[in-house]
Amino acid sequence: MQFDNVVCAFCGCDCDDISVTVENGRITQARNACVLGKTWFLSHSAPAHLPVARIEGKTASLEQGIEAAARYLAQSRYPLIYGLSSTSCEAQRKSVELAEVLGGCIDCCTSVCHGPSGMALQGVGEPTCTLGEVKNRADLVIYWGSNPAESHPRHMTRYAVTPKGMFVPEGRKGRTVVLVDVRRTPSARTADIFLQIRPGKDFEALWALQALANGRELDKAGAAEIGLTLEQLNDLADRMMHCKFGVLFVGQGLTQTRGKHFNTSAAFLLVRALNRHAKFALMPMRGHGNVAGVDNVLAWQTGYPFGVNFSMGYPRFNPGEYTVVDVLSRGEADAALIVASDPAASLPGKAARRLAEIPTITLDAHESETTKIAKVAFATATAGIHAEGTVYRMDNIPIRLRKVLPSNYPSDEEVLSLLLARVKELKAC
Amino acid sequence: MTTLTLKLQPKAPLEGEAITPDNFLGKPAAAIAGLPAMHGNEPALLGDFFQVDGDGSEEIVLVGDLRRVKSIAAGMTRGTVIIQGDAGMHLGAGMRGGEIKVYGNAGDWTGAELAGGKIYIRGNAGHGLGGAYRGSRRGMNRGLIIVDGNAGNEVGAVMRRGVIAVAGNAGDFTGAFMIAGSLIVFGQMGIRAGAGLLRGSIVSLKPAELLPTYRYACTCRPDFLNLIYQKLKREGMSIPDGCATGAYKRYSGDFNRSGKGEILIYDQR
Numbered sequence: 254m255q256f257d258n259v260v261c262a263f264c265g266c267d268c269d270d271i272s273v274t275v276e277n278g279r280i281t282q283a284r285n286a287c288v289l290g291k292t293w294f295l296s297h298s299a300p301a302h303l304p305v306a307r308i309e310g311k312t313a314s315l316e317q318g319i320e321a322a323a324r325y326l327a328q329s330r331y332p333l334i335y336g337l338s339s340t341s342c343e344a345q346r347k348s349v350e351l352a353e354v355l356g357g358c359i360d361c362c363t364s365v366c367h368g369p370s371g372m373a374l375q376g377v378g379e380p381t382c383t384l385g386e387v388k389n390r391a392d393l394v395i396y397w398g399s400n401p402a403e404s405h406p407r408h409m410t411r412y413a414v415t416p417k418g419m420f421v422p423e424g425r426k427g428r429t430v431v432l433v434d435v436r437r438t439p440s441a442r443t444a445d446i447f448l449q450i451r452p453g454k455d456f457e458a459l460w461a462l463q464a465l466a467n468g469r470e471l472d473k474a475g476a477a478e479i480g481l482t483l484e485q486l487n488d489l490a491d492r493m494m495h496c497k498f499g500v501l502f503v504g505q506g507l508t509q510t511r512g513k514h515f516n517t518s519a520a521f522l523l524v525r526a527l528n529r530h531a532k533f534a535l536m537p538m539r540g541h542g543n544v545a546g547v548d549n550v551l552a553w554q555t556g557y558p559f560g561v562n563f564s565m566g567y568p569r570f571n572p573g574e575y576t577v578v579d580v581l582s583r584g585e586a587d588a589a590l591i592v593a594s595d596p597a598a599s600l601p602g603k604a605a606r607r608l609a610e611i612p613t614i615t616l617d618a619h620e621s622e623t624t625k626i627a628k629v630a631f632a633t634a635t636a637g638i639h640a641e642g643t644v645y646r647m648d649n650i651p652i653r654l655r656k657v658l659p660s661n662y663p664s665d666e667e668v669l670s671l672l673l674a675r676v677k678e679l680k681a682c
Numbered sequence: 683m684t685t686l687t688l689k690l691q692p693k694a695p696l697e698g699e700a701i702t703p704d705n706f707l708g709k710p711a712a713a714i715a716g717l718p719a720m721h722g723n724e725p726a727l728l729g730d731f732f733q734v735d736g737d738g739s740e741e742i743v744l745v746g747d748l749r750r751v752k753s754i755a756a757g758m759t760r761g762t763v764i765i766q767g768d769a770g771m772h773l774g775a776g777m778r779g780g781e782i783k784v785y786g787n788a789g790d791w792t793g794a795e796l797a798g799g800k801i802y803i804r805g806n807a808g809h810g811l812g813g814a815y816r817g818s819r820r821g822m823n824r825g826l827i828i829v830d831g832n833a834g835n836e837v838g839a840v841m842r843r844g845v846i847a848v849a850g851n852a853g854d855f856t857g858a859f860m861i862a863g864s865l866i867v868f869g870q871m872g873i874r875a876g877a878g879l880l881r882g883s884i885v886s887l888k889p890a891e892l893l894p895t896y897r898y899a900c901t902c903r904p905d906f907l908n909l910i911y912q913k914l915k916r917e918g919m920s921i922p923d924g925c926a927t928g929a930y931k932r933y934s935g936d937f938n939r940s941g942k943g944e945i946l947i948y949d950q951r
């Protein structure tokens with residue numbers, strides 16, 4: 254059986270033009286998808302052999318799992334809910350409600366990838382656009398600290414570089430593509446201009462470009478510090494100021510290096526300065542399929558995009574205080590609920606070790622480092638393959654996921670609803 | 683004098699906003715022990731964690747490892763708070779008057795958005811000292827902060843008025859987006875000091891790597907520094923020899939803002 258226009262929810266591109274072939278209850282083909290997307294469709298549709306719930310590694314029923322998990326959470330004084338970037342907005346909503354009922358912290362992968370963008374946004378505002386505008390208008394496309402050829406393989410071909418747009422009828426020929434990074438990545442092949450800056454000089458480079466956009470002059474020494482020549486900087490600034498519609502895509506190379514939210518602030522301020530000369534926009538290259546969704550759901554429910562704490566009964570926001578790495582490495586969290594994420598493998602050592610010390614509960618379609626150390630592990634259906642749901646693309650456009658396969662497993666949303674109901678009962682008495 | 687001795691280490695962060703001279707004034711020890719403090723998500727009382735002795739005067743002494751106790755003396759307007767030990771985050775945040783002395787280290791956001799009064803830290807301070815909360819337009823807006831040890835990143839970020847002096851080193855983005863005020867670092871500043879500086883002075887006694895948007899202006903002996911050093915000396919800070927009378931290289935910036943700010947680097951020669 255074939256399903257057309259299926260959404261791949263693996264990366265922030267959320268391509269919605271995939272043709273999926275299902276044979277004998279498995280996905281055998283995912284046409285149009287990139288390597289990452291194909292792997293995602295094929296591996297997630299493989300029959301899972303995990304029991305629906307496990308308590309300390311032993312098989313349990315869903316009800317037993319819910320009871321155990323709800324007790325751990327309800328007893329906790331400083332519970333943490335984390336992950337959420339690869340699940341549906343519906344499940345994210347339930348998680349926010351759960352965090353509120355528990356009086357805990359809720360944080361998502363944003364805090365370890367593009368959180369700094371969110372903070373910069375609050376500081377200086379976000380001049381942004383949709384990928385549709387990029388496709389139809391952009392004649393200057395800049396990737397900064399991002400390697401889309403490997404992290405978002407279809408970003409260039411579907412949205413930003415090759416497609417023919419309304420005001421860019423020639424497609425690729427009508428656009429100038431610039432890549433700025435600290436090392437030459439496979440994406441450099443597609444770029445017209447590749448600028449290699451010195452590691453840790455992103456802020457200085459963006460700052461210098463802003464100075465040029467503000468009509469200031471720079472000296473050679475300043476440019477050399479950054480790892481570029483003054484001509485290169487002037488040329489880039491010139492292109493930026495004289496394009497018709499420019500877009501700056503910023504990746505984790507910018508947000509996760511020394512300076513973090515200030516680096517992104519510098520990018521935002523540069524784009525703001527450029528808007529005096531040309532139409533210019535900025536967009537963070539969001540990694541996971543629905544990480545933009547968590548920011549949206551958290552923001553419309555609590556007012557803040559990540560790192561939210563409910564201890565006092567109302568939402569408080571403070572990155573560095575309520576964010577996952579801090580809450581875990583300071584040993585404050587005394588229970589954790591991890592939804593569709595593998596922090597035991599990805600967080601720094603001290604934070605990951607804390608997860609093994611406290612009751613950790615996981616919701617995941619697959620076995621991971623975190624499910625191995627979990628006190629209670631639920632196996633759930635994958636949103637976009639076994640379950641419907643909504644996701645937000647990296648440009649904050651909501652997209653509806655389809656269900657292409659039946660599943661014996663409950664969705665994240667269903668497990669979270671049951672958990673929420675039981676926690677409410679326990680907290681009431 | 684009211685003395686609070688930590689008798690039980692909180693398991694989760696304890697919100698210590700209730701610990702201010704304003705709140706304690708005129709209260710007997712039993713009433714102070716009955717003041718509320720959130721322990722994680724559970725309502726608790728100060729008396730659950732502290733042994734309280736004293737008479738409810740304007741002077742409070744806290745004893746113990748208070749790294750888990752947040753927001754001590756936040757928003758206080760009068761009196762004295764002395765901490766024998768380390769203090770947690772947000773110590774004296776938003777404080778408007780009075781004095782805090784810490785004989786130990788202080789956590790992140792100490793004196794954030796300070797609006798008056800004095801904070802003296804004998805040990806080290808965390809990140810965001812005298813800084814602003816995320817999304818805030820203004821950090822410290824009056825008052826004095828002195829640190830004998832080192833301070834973390836973003837010292838005096840978006841500061842509007844007042845003086846911060848750090849005897850040791852300061853982290854990255856010292857005085858970032860500072861609007862006005864004076865910030866003095868005797869040790870080494872991290873990278874990108876004065877990024878987005880609007881007005882105000884950042885002074886360093888050690889050479890610093892500056893952003894490309896700073897320009898050398900002149901070498902001078904600013905009088906106001908001498909006055910600040912005298913004031914700091916009176917407050918008990920030891921001032922290195924020569925810096926009060928020596929010459930400073932003045933760099934103006936940040937030219938991505940108004941260019942009216944300055945970074946003064948002590949001229950070692």
Ligand code: SF4
Pocket residue numbers: 261262263264265266267268285286287288289290291405406407408
């Ligand atoms: S680019 Fe991303 S969303 Fe598109 S098919 Fe590849 S992995 Fe899936």
